[in-house]
Amino acid sequence: MFETAVRDGVCQICREGARWLSTSWDGGYRSADAVYNVTVPEGFERTDLDAYRAERLSGTGFAVGPALLTGVHMEHARCARGGPVAVLATAGLSNPAALPMSGEDEAADGGRTVSDQADSPDWRPGTVNLIVGVDRALDEGALATLLATAVEAKAATLLDAAGVPGTTSDAAIVGCVPGATSAQFAGSATEIGGAARVCVRDAIQASLAARYGGDALPTVDGAEYGVITDRDTEFFEP
Numbered sequence: 464m465f466e467t468a469v470r471d472g473v474c475q476i477c478r479e480g481a482r483w484l485s486t487s488w489d490g491g492y493r494s495a496d497a498v499y500n501v502t503v504p505e506g507f508e509r510t511d512l513d514a515y516r517a518e519r520l521s522g523t524g525f526a527v528g529p530a531l532l533t534g535v536h537m538e539h540a541r542c543a544r545g546g547p548v549a550v551l552a553t554a555g556l557s558n559p560a561a562l563p564m565s566g567e568d569e570a571a572d573g574g575r576t577v578s579d580q581a582d583s584p585d586w587r588p589g590t591v592n593l594i595v596g597v598d599r600a601l602d603e604g605a606l607a608t609l610l611a612t613a614v615e616a617k618a619a620t621l622l623d624a625a626g627v628p629g630t631t632s633d634a635a636i637v638g639c640v641p642g643a644t645s646a647q648f649a650g651s652a653t654e655i656g657g658a659a660r661v662c663v664r665d666a667i668q669a670s671l672a673a674r675y676g677g678d679a680l681p682t683v684d685g686a687e688y689g690v691i692t693d694r695d696t697e698f699f700e701p
Contacts (some may be wrong), residue, residue: 465477465638474551490529531635547599590633606637606649626683
């Protein structure tokens with residue numbers, strides 16, 4: 464079973480011998496007994512992220528391992544468990560990222576385009592972070608499928624809650640247990656995928672409720688760092 468502990472703004476998700484796939488700055492596949500979700504302070508500007516992670520984990524007495532960073536306080540972290548799956552989520556929407564379904568849509572008043580956001584010197588990330596643990600053995604392809612299943616569920620949950628599929632800095636780590644019962648697939652129709660979908664949904668909804676209470680969730684129009692993707696493409700046939 465995956466276990467959690469929180470110390471000084473750092474949440475540890477621990478499972479001895481686990482195998483992980485991360486989308487963080489130093490992401491990829493790796494083996495580690497624990498991964499982390501770390502709250503960064505307001506105005507965070509560090510770029511030496513490996514060193515920062517080592518400092519924070521050392522300061523809490525945790526061993527170094529893969530980590531995600533977030534501006535959301537760990538008091539707003541929430542977990543959900545179902546079947547062989549457990550999910551931890553922290554959800555902040557200071558920088559929602561909208562994807563209009565019409566090329567004719569324009570950025571609403573107050574909404575930044577992607578190019579605006581990239582050039583902004585005062586941009587600060589919020590994020591929706593997910594850590595998903597499965598008490599099954601998955602090969603690299605199935606672990607990647609689990610990541611896709613979790614991100615799909617995240618997008619569906621945020622579209623319903625806030626009208627956007629994510630923020631500009633969402634990240635996720637998914638993990639399995641190589642010594643556990645083997646599972647070949649982790650898509651939406653499987654036991655693992657189905658459990659992951661509802662756990663992601665429920666953990667994100669609970670974290671949003673903890674973070675924003677009864678207040679309306681930020682929108683792209685109202686969020687200080689919201690962005691709207693408004694690029695043009697060229698159509699062609701393969």
